[in-house]
Amino acid sequence: MTILPRDDTNEEAGRLYLEDLHVGQRFTTGSHTLDAGQIKAFALQFDPQMFHLDEESATDSLFAGLAASGWHTAAISMRLIVDGGARIAGGLIGAGGEIHWPRPTRPGDTLHVVSEIMEIRPSRSRPDRGIVMMRDETRNQNDEIVQTFVAKLVVWRRPGG
Amino acid sequence: MTILPRDDTNEEAGRLYLEDLHVGQRFTTGSHTLDAGQIKAFALQFDPQMFHLDEESATDSLFAGLAASGWHTAAISMRLIVDGGARIAGGLIGAGGEIHWPRPTRPGDTLHVVSEIMEIRPSRSRPDRGIVMMRDETRNQNDEIVQTFVAKLVVWRRPGG
Numbered sequence: 085m086t087i088l089p090r091d092d093t094n095e096e097a098g099r100l101y102l103e104d105l106h107v108g109q110r111f112t113t114g115s116h117t118l119d120a121g122q123i124k125a126f127a128l129q130f131d132p133q134m135f136h137l138d139e140e141s142a143t144d145s146l147f148a149g150l151a152a153s154g155w156h157t158a159a160i161s162m163r164l165i166v167d168g169g170a171r172i173a174g175g176l177i178g179a180g181g182e183i184h185w186p187r188p189t190r191p192g193d194t195l196h197v198v199s200e201i202m203e204i205r206p207s208r209s210r211p212d213r214g215i216v217m218m219r220d221e222t223r224n225q226n227d228e229i230v231q232t233f234v235a236k237l238v239v240w241r242r243p244g245g
Numbered sequence: 246m247t248i249l250p251r252d253d254t255n256e257e258a259g260r261l262y263l264e265d266l267h268v269g270q271r272f273t274t275g276s277h278t279l280d281a282g283q284i285k286a287f288a289l290q291f292d293p294q295m296f297h298l299d300e301e302s303a304t305d306s307l308f309a310g311l312a313a314s315g316w317h318t319a320a321i322s323m324r325l326i327v328d329g330g331a332r333i334a335g336g337l338i339g340a341g342g343e344i345h346w347p348r349p350t351r352p353g354d355t356l357h358v359v360s361e362i363m364e365i366r367p368s369r370s371r372p373d374r375g376i377v378m379m380r381d382e383t384r385n386q387n388d389e390i391v392q393t394f395v396a397k398l399v400v401w402r403r404p405g406g
Contacts, residue, residue: 126320129320129324130320130321130323130324131320131323131324131327132324132327132328133327133336133337134336135336135338145335145336146335146338146399147338153320153323154339154341155316155319155320155323158316158319159287159290159291159292159314159316159320160291162291162292162314162316163290163291163292163293166292166293166294167293174306174307175294175295175296175306176294177296177307177308178315178346179345179346179347180315180343180344180345180346180393181343181344182341182342182343182344183341183342183343183344184340184341185339185340185341186340238307
C-alpha cells in the first residue's frame with residue numbers, strides 16, 4: 085500500500101476518508117492459513133514459550149496442543165486488514181485498543197478478519213481528522229472467533245471537504 | 246523457557262505461583278535495541294504500510310519519520326518479558342488486555358518493559374488458578390512510554406498449596 089499525501093492532487097482511488105465511513109459499515113479481508121512452522125518461527129523470535137514451540141510440551145499446557153502466540157494472531161490480522169480490509173486514506177493508524185483471544189489459533193487454521201465501524205468522533209480540536217472505533221474479529225475456518233480487537237483509529241477528513 | 250508440569254516434583258526454581266504475587270509487585274526486563282532493518286522486516290511481513298517501510302514516505306505521514314508497527318513493539322515487549330520479566334510458573338498465558346501506543350517506536354530506540362501487578366483474583370470456579378491484571382509499560386532509552394498493555398493473565402496456584 086502507499087501513503088497518500090494529504091491533498092487531493094494525488095489521491096488513490098477508492099480510499100476512505102472520515103466522511104466515507106458510517107457506523108455499522110463492514111469490511112471483510114482475504115484469508116491466511118497458518119502451519120506449525122509459521123507458529124514456531126514467530127514464537128522463536130518473539131514469544132519463545134514451549135506451548136508455542138513444541139507440540140509435545142504444548143499437550144500438557146493450558147492450550148492442550150500447539151497454539152500460536154496471541155501476538156502472532158494479532159500480526160496476521162493486521163496484515164490481512166492492510167491487504168484487504170478497510171482501505172483508509174493515509175493508512176491504518178491505530179492509537180491502541182482492547183484485544184482478546186477467546187480461543188487459540190492452531191496449526192492449519194485459516195484466518196480472516198471481519199471489521200465493523202462502531203463509532204465515529206470528529207475531532208473538535210483538529211478539524212482535519214477524527215477518531216474511529218473499529219471492531220476487528222479474527223475468525224478461523226469454522227467461523228470461531230480467535231481474536232477481537234476494538235481499535236481506536238485516526239482517520240483523516242477529506243482534504244477541502 | 247520450559248513448561249512446568251502442574252505438580253511440584255519437577256518445579257523450576259524461582260517460578261512464581263499465584264500465592265507468590267502481590268499487588269504493587271514490579272518486574273523489570275532487560276533491553277532490546279531496534280534498527281531500521283528490524284522495523285522494515287517486521288512491517289514487510291505483517292504491517293506493510295509506508296510509514297513502517299520507507300523513511301522518505303514516512304516523513305510526510307502522521308509519524309513524521311520511520312516508526313515501528315505497534316504490533317512490532319508489542320512482540321518485542323513480549324519477548325523481553327518472556328526472557329526476563331515476571332517468571333510465572335507454567336508460562337505467561339494472556340487472555341487479552343488493553344493496549345496503547347502513546348508515541349512511536351523509532352530506529353535506534355532501546356526498549357525495556359516495567360511490569361506491575363495491579364489486581365489478583367483467585368478463581369471461584371477453578372481452585373487451581375486465578376486471574377492477574379498486570380500493567381506492562383514499554384519504555385525507550387529516554388524513559389518515555391511507547392506502549393502500555395494492561396494484561397489479563399491466567400496464573401496457577403501452587404500445586405498442593
